[in-house]
Amino acid sequence: xxxxxxxxxxxxxxxxxxxxxxxxxxxxxxxxxxxxxxxxxxxxxxxxxxxxxxxxxxxxxxxxxxxxxxxxxxxxxxxxxxxxxxxxxxxxxxxxxxxxxxxxxxxxxxxxxxxxxxxxxxxxxxxxxxxxxxxxxxxxxxxxxxxxxxxxxxxxxxxxxxxxxxxxxxxxxxxxxxxxxxxxxxxxxxxxxxxxxxxxxxxxxxxxxxxxxxxxxxxxxxxxxxxxxxxxx
Amino acid sequence: xxxxxxxxxxxxxxxxxxxxxxxxxxxxxxxxxxxxxxxxxxxxxxxxxxxxxxxxxxxxxxxxxxxxxxxxxxxxxxxxxxxxxxxxxxxxxxxxxxxxxxxxxxxxxxxxxxxxxxxxxxxxxxxxxxxxxxxxxxxxxxxxxxxxxxxxxxxxxxxxxxxxxxxxxxxxxxxxxxxxxxxxxxxxxxxxxxxxxxxxxxxxxxxxxxxxxxxxxxxxxxxxxxxxxxxxxxxxxxxxxxxxxxxxxxxxxxxxxxxxxxxxxxxxxxxxxxxxxxxxxxxxxxxxxxxxxxxxxxxxxxxxxxxxxxxxxxxxxxxxxxxxxxxxxxxxxxxxxxxxxxxxxxxxxxxxxxxxxxxxxxxxxxxxxxxxxxxxxxxxxxxx
Numbered sequence: 001x002x003x004x005x006x007x008x009x010x011x012x013x014x015x016x017x018x019x020x021x022x023x024x025x026x027x028x029x030x031x032x033x034x035x036x037x038x039x040x041x042x043x044x045x046x047x048x049x050x051x052x053x054x055x056x057x058x059x060x061x062x063x064x065x066x067x068x069x070x071x072x073x074x075x076x077x078x079x080x081x082x083x084x085x086x087x088x089x090x091x092x093x094x095x096x097x098x099x100x101x102x103x104x105x106x107x108x109x110x111x112x113x114x115x116x117x118x119x120x121x122x123x124x125x126x127x128x129x130x131x132x133x134x135x136x137x138x139x140x141x142x143x144x145x146x147x148x149x150x151x152x153x154x155x156x157x158x159x160x161x162x163x164x165x166x167x168x169x170x171x172x173x174x175x176x177x178x179x180x181x182x183x184x185x186x187x188x189x190x191x192x193x194x195x196x197x198x199x200x201x202x203x204x205x206x207x208x209x210x211x212x213x214x215x216x217x218x219x220x221x222x223x224x225x226x227x228x229x230x231x232x233x
Numbered sequence: 234x235x236x237x238x239x240x241x242x243x244x245x246x247x248x249x250x251x252x253x254x255x256x257x258x259x260x261x262x263x264x265x266x267x268x269x270x271x272x273x274x275x276x277x278x279x280x281x282x283x284x285x286x287x288x289x290x291x292x293x294x295x296x297x298x299x300x301x302x303x304x305x306x307x308x309x310x311x312x313x314x315x316x317x318x319x320x321x322x323x324x325x326x327x328x329x330x331x332x333x334x335x336x337x338x339x340x341x342x343x344x345x346x347x348x349x350x351x352x353x354x355x356x357x358x359x360x361x362x363x364x365x366x367x368x369x370x371x372x373x374x375x376x377x378x379x380x381x382x383x384x385x386x387x388x389x390x391x392x393x394x395x396x397x398x399x400x401x402x403x404x405x406x407x408x409x410x411x412x413x414x415x416x417x418x419x420x421x422x423x424x425x426x427x428x429x430x431x432x433x434x435x436x437x438x439x440x441x442x443x444x445x446x447x448x449x450x451x452x453x454x455x456x457x458x459x460x461x462x463x464x465x466x467x468x469x470x471x472x473x474x475x476x477x478x479x480x481x482x483x484x485x486x487x488x489x490x491x492x493x494x495x496x497x498x499x500x501x502x503x504x505x506x507x508x509x510x511x512x513x514x515x516x517x518x519x520x521x522x523x524x525x526x527x528x529x530x531x532x533x534x535x536x537x538x539x540x541x542x543x544x545x546x547x548x549x550x551x552x553x554x555x556x557x558x559x560x561x562x563x564x565x566x567x568x569x570x571x572x573x574x575x576x577x578x579x580x581x582x583x584x585x586x587x588x589x590x591x592x593x594x595x596x597x598x599x600x601x602x603x604x605x606x607x608x609x610x611x612x613x614x615x616x617x
Contacts (some may be wrong), residue, residue: 003505003615021514022521089525124528131526133509150509162504169410173579175602179610186373191598193506213531216617217584222599224611228398231553 003218006189008157009152021133023092025056033083035103035111040083040095041075041167048076056135057082065154079138080119081126082167085173087207089127105206118164121197122146124212125164128195139163142184143191160193160218161185167198182221191218261304265361269294276605299370305356312346315375319587322349322360322376333400333560337493345403346376346384354392381574386603387548390572393609394601403496404569407595418448503531504617519587545584547594550573568599575605583613 005042023031031047033040042058044047045067052066057211060067060074067074078086078093088105089181095103103111112119122145129136134148139161141147146162161183163172172194185192194217204211253261271287312326324335324342334352335344344352352358353372360367367375377384378406394401419442509515515522550566552558573579580600588594600612 004368005506005508021518047556085525090521091588127470127525128528129506131522131528132504132506132516133512133522134506148506151512151514155256170578170581173581175573175575175577175579175604177600207527210527210529212528215531215586217582217585218615219579220601220613220615222611222613224394224399224599225397228553232398232555 003119004180005159006157006191007159008189010157021056021135022028022090023050023057025183031086033078033087033093033095035095035097035108037098038115039080040078040093042078043075043190045074047073051064051076051078051086054144056137056149056154057086059137080115081123082136084108084112085126086125105146106204109203113228118166120167120203120212121164121199121207122199124199124209125162125195127209128214129162136162142188144185147190148193158190162193162195165194165196170196178219186221191220193218208211258304258341261302264301266294266298273409274606299373300368303356303369311352311357312361313349314350315360315367317362319343320346322346322358325361325557326590333402333558336560347388349396350376350388351392383574386572386574389603389607390570390601390609391549394549394551394570398554399567400554401549401570402552402566404547405563406551406593407596415565419443420450423447423450447602462481505615545571545580545588547588547598550596566596567595569596571598572599573600573602575603579612580614582616585616589616 005136006136031042031051033042033045041061041128042051048058048060048067051210052060055083056066058078059065060069061077062071062074067076080099083093083095087103087108095108097103097107098109109119116122123204125146126136129146129148135152137147137153137158139145139147142158142161144161147158147163148162150156161181161184165172172181178192181192196215196217197201198215200211200212201208203211235480241332270289271291272605309328311324311328311331313322313324315322322344324331324344325440327342331342335342344358349358349360350372353360353367353369359374362371362375378389391401423446461574496617547569547570549570550563551568551570552566556564556567558564579602585598588598600614602610602612
């Protein structure tokens with residue numbers, strides 16, 4: 001039983017498919033972002049557009065996907081994991097805190113941990129998947145941590161619903177929980193990807209994340225009835 | 234039968250049993266019970282009066298359903314007697330083919346408790362216990378035991394999978410016979426020789442594939458060395474995946490099919506979500522991707538640690554009917570079945586990985602979960 005993954009193209013063919021996975025910042029212009037207490041906002045419309053068009057980062061404050069409403073006051077919201085990635089790993093984003101200074105990694109980490117105590121684990125998974133060329137979006141609408149897309153959410157349906165687990169708390173291996181997310185994911189033709197993060201210690205610098213190791217588990221419902229019937233023909 | 238006097242012309246017959254009329258016979262043969270619908274599914278006891286009332290009603294209904302007189306032909310059934318000590322049913326008389334049921338021992342055919350109960354429910358078996366016919370109701374207690382045990386869930390899974398059309402047999406642990414040498418084994422041995430200076434084992438050298446593979450690899454090496462490096466074309470990305478608008482089927486085309494059996498069963502050490510690395514956008518930005526490729530997949534090395542015994546138990550093996558299953562010399566099964574009760578958590582990556590690394594299984598693992606409402610659902614695992 002070999003593994004194949006779902007990857008369904010959306011039914012719109014007129015979309016521009018010439019895109020790059022990362023924003024182009026070769027001219028040295030760094031993107032300016034502002035931490036709001038919940039997320040990071042990009043106010044400059046051209047920077048917001050460049051972030052969304054190249055790598056599909058963030059979400060327009062007045063749109064379903066990228067900033068598309070055309071209103072002047074529309075900003076781009078970046079999630080905590082993606083802003084951390086852009087600022088401290090890709091190094092193209094400056095995040096200013098509410099008082100006006102530029103935040104360093106430790107300060108950002110502390111604020112992010114206040115919002116989500118599993119931030120480091122989530123960040124590890126984000127980096128892990130990002131390094132494999134996935135476009136990563138919040139998975140809250142399907143009850144998981146992330147949704148991962150091939151190329152862009154406007155071209156493909158999400159292939160996986162990602163759930164982040166730590167080895168000490170395997171909540172999602174409980175029968176009821178696993179069957180729950182499994183059903184939700186299956187009706188929208190996704191697979192559930194359980195990532196278990198093994199973090200040996202707390203981190204202080206971006207590079208220290210390399211101690212972290214990840215295991216992947218995909219549990220798929222198997223229709224034993226149709227399988228045997230398909231083999232009988 | 235009784236004769237009154239020899240003088241009377243008429244002989245009156247008084248049957249000792251009352252017989253059912255043909256109409257009654259037919260009515261009883263196809264007696265159907267409808268399950269009363271109980272509204273929303275609940276999973277926990279509340280202990281309220283109305284709930285107790287409802288439970289009692291459900292139990293009464295079940296009792297009525299189980300104790301209804303069943304009409305069957307006397308013939309057309311095998312006969313077996315239950316052996317309490319060995320917990321098996323010994324077949325005394327066969328009726329028709331027994332195909333995939335039971336196992337022979339010293340010329341006698343024995344049925345496991347789940348096989349006996351299944352045949353009993355199908356009306357193919359008459360079970361006796363100390364010379365008395367056992368009813369289905371009694372058989373549940375007799376065969377599955379009075380105390381709560383895994384036997385009931387095992388029977389439920391056995392019955393569901395058998396009805397679905399699988400041949401379900403007790404799991405046979407893999408035998409420790411050396412695998413016959415395949416082409417892939419030769420390739421690996423050669424690679425190890427070239428890369429790691431390992432000696433090629435004699436059994437691989439003796440294989441007829443060895444010389445062929447050696448030659449092929451030399452040829453390939455030449456090809457790779459002499460080939461011109463192609464520039465990636467900048468124009469358009471070629472997407473080879475098929476985008477089917479239909480629902481995913483159980484037997485999609487595999488991405489890759491490793492040749493050796495061991496590799497087939499164990500996907501350990503490989504990521505399952507690496508496919509996008511072959512995309513053009515990845516190769517173009519490979520340097521950037523590698524810059525933050527710092528979180529890695531965990532690699533477990535069980536070769537050094539032999540004592541990690543998996544807690545998972547494989548109960549059944551599944552075979553398909555049309556693949557020529559033979560009781561005496563079964564092929565490798567299509568699936569190994571692990572049964573989970575509703576309380577048990579699903580096996581984690583570690584659990585599955587242990588079972589895979591020790592080659593305790595002979596086929597893909599199928600995790601079958603029996604829910605509180607006794608529904609059966611199967612799951613397949615894919616792990617890194």
